[in-house]
Amino acid sequence: MERTFAMIKPDGVQRGLTAEILARIQRKGYRVVGLKQFVIPRELAETHYAEHKERPFFGELVTFITSGPVVAIALEGENAILGWRGMMGATNPANAAPGTIRADYATTTGENVTHGSDSPESAERELGLFFKPEELL
Ligand code: IDP
Numbered sequence: 001m002e003r004t005f006a007m008i009k010p011d012g013v014q015r016g017l018t019a020e021i022l023a024r025i026q027r028k029g030y031r032v033v034g035l036k037q038f039v040i041p042r043e044l045a046e047t048h049y050a051e052h053k054e055r056p057f058f059g060e061l062v063t064f065i066t067s068g069p070v071v072a073i074a075l076e077g078e079n080a081i082l083g084w085r086g087m088m089g090a091t092n093p094a095n096a097a098p099g100t101i102r103a104d105y106a107t108t109t110g111e112n113v114t115h116g117s118d119s120p121e122s123a124e125r126e127l128g129l130f131f132k133p134e135e136l137l
Pocket of ligand 1: 060061090091110111112114115116118
């Protein structure tokens with residue numbers, strides 16, 4: 001059993017995709033063990049994406065991710081980390097397999113609707129950044 005951090009980014013929330021994405025998660029069989037909608041403070045965004053600090057798109061990424069509410073989700077299930085990454089599809093929607101969230105709902109790498117932790121270490125770190133222990137079931 002694994003836990004991972006998933007997020008519906010501001011573009012997904014703004015476009016009204018929250019229910020659709022939560023439905024996919026629940027139909028797949030993952031349990032939602034934490035859920036909240038909020039605007040990410042700038043400092044949290046910079047910490048969350050610290051690994052991209054030196055990349056040319058970092059400023060744009062932080063501006064985007066703080067531009068409106070996100071839905072932060074803690075998921076639990078067998079192989080949830082890789083499984084959720086698979087449901088999202090490749091970072092660039094143009095390379096995402098048909099039927100994945102990014103293939104179905106996104107056109108640009110910058111605004112690609114969802115986030116998912118990429119390893120057990122990232123999942124633990126990101127769940128800790130976004131949820132207090134008492135917010136997780
Ligand atoms: P991931 O979200 O699929 O794990 P990462 O490479 O970790 O992809 O990048 C994190 C996020 O940064 C992406 O989801 C995307 O929103 C943004 N990003 C990545 N590469 C670019 C780029 O070349 N231009 C603009 N934004 C980018």
